[in-house]
Amino acid sequence: MEQKDTTLLTPIKRFFNLLKVDKQEVFSIYIYALFNGVVMLSIPLGIQSIISFLTAGEPSTSWIILVVFVILGVAFTGIIQIMQLSIIENLQQKIFTRSAFEFAYRIPRIKSESVDKHYVPELVNRFFDTLSVQKGLSKIIMDFSSASLQIVFGLILLSLYHPFFIMFSLVLVVIIYFIFKYTTPKGLRTSLQESSYKYEVAHWLEEVARTNSTFKLAGETDLPLSKTDEKVQGYLHFRKAHFKTLMTQYINLVGFKVLIAAGLLLIGGVLVINQQMNIGQFVASEIIIILVLNSVEKLILSME
Numbered sequence: 001m002e003q004k005d006t007t008l009l010t011p012i013k014r015f016f017n018l019l020k021v022d023k024q025e026v027f028s029i030y031i032y033a034l035f036n037g038v039v040m041l042s043i044p045l046g047i048q049s050i051i052s053f054l055t056a057g058e059p060s061t062s063w064i065i066l067v068v069f070v071i072l073g074v075a076f077t078g079i080i081q082i083m084q085l086s087i088i089e090n091l092q093q094k095i096f097t098r099s100a101f102e103f104a105y106r107i108p109r110i111k112s113e114s115v116d117k118h119y120v121p122e123l124v125n126r127f128f129d130t131l132s133v134q135k136g137l138s139k140i141i142m143d144f145s146s147a148s149l150q151i152v153f154g155l156i157l158l159s160l161y162h163p164f165f166i167m168f169s170l171v172l173v174v175i176i177y178f179i180f181k182y183t184t185p186k187g188l189r190t191s192l193q194e195s196s197y198k199y200e201v202a203h204w205l206e207e208v209a210r211t212n213s214t215f216k217l218a219g220e221t222d223l224p225l226s227k228t229d230e231k232v233q234g235y236l237h238f239r240k241a242h243f244k245t246l247m248t249q250y251i252n253l254v255g256f257k258v259l260i261a262a263g264l265l266l267i268g269g270v271l272v273i274n275q276q277m278n279i280g281q282f283v284a285s286e287i288i289i290i291l292v293l294n295s296v297e298k299l300i301l302s303m304e
Contacts, residue, residue: 018133019141022094025087030145032087036080037149039073040291041157046070048284055279084142091141092134099130125199132195139301147295151176154292161285162271168264175256176296183249190242197235204231249300257293264289 019026046066053063103124155169208215208224215221268285271277277285 018095019091021098022091025091026141029084029087029141032080032084033142033145033149036077036084036146037153039077039080040150041153041288043070043073044284044287044291045157046073047287048280051280051283052278085138088138088142092137095133095137096130099127103127125202129195143298143301147299150295151292151299154288154295158285158288158292161281162276164267164271165285168260172260172292172296176299179249179252179300183245187242187245187249190238190245194235194238194242197231197238201228201231201235204228253297253300257297260293261289 046069050063050066050070053060053066107124151172155165155172158165159169204227208228215224265286268277268282272279272282
């Protein structure tokens with residue numbers, strides 16, 4: 001019964017189960033991301049105040065202090081990212097080590113009936129999925145968390161400038177939801193199918209190498225190439241399907257960024273002309289919008 005439950009786990013659940021052991025490190029990354037999001041969005045506010053001082057023609061000690069704070073804010077975000085990278089590296093090493101020892105422990109204890117239809121050495125190739133997990137770990141944990149928090153803080157901050165930005169925030173959230181809703185399941189499915197064919201190609205090449213002498217004795221035969229062609233065709237089919245899903249995400253993202261940037265620049269300009277915003281607020285809001293759009297892009301790319 002326990003075995004059955006394990007097989008019903010989705011890839012996403014398996015990933016989170018993998019991180020349960022290191023939840024303290026993951027929590028630390030999220031805390032750093034929280035601080036990073038707050039500091040990153042305080043920088044536009046500092047720039048807004050600096051511009052207000054400059055347009056008033058009143059350079060003062062306050063202006064110098066604000067400049068120092070903005071510079072320190074940039075440096076602080078860099079330090080936070082370095083600390084996050086250190087934790088991610090530690091996590092990657094732990095995952096690789098744990099996977100290696102789990103394979104070494106489980107392989108001698110595999111029940112024969114559970115692998116009757118499989119070639120065990122070929123199944124061991126799945127160990128290299130550990131490298132894929134390592135590569136995707138920093139994107140999913142660090143980039144995803146940082147981007148999500150920056151979007152949330154950015155939209156809250158924008159809403160304080162003008163009621164119009166509340167509508168912008170709602171539209172942005174709805175668009176992100178639909179992009180993930182309609183592309184993520186298909187992208188995950190094609191990625192898994194692509195990975196399956198990748199291992200089939202590797203298994204076949206291993207078989208060709210293992211029976212090298214047999215192929216030599218058989219003389220001229222097209223079997224190695226024809227079988228390889230069959231496996232590679234399957235891989236390319238699902239690779240193209242996966243890339244098509246990614247392209248759909250990228251095209252939607254580019255179109256969304258262009259429309260939002262153009263609309264907000266025009267509306268922001270109108271608000272300044274009508275004196276509903278000053279120049280400092282306009283510049284700060286545009287910086288926040290750029291940060292939010294970049295975070296949306298990072299959020300989508302982190303799910304690749």
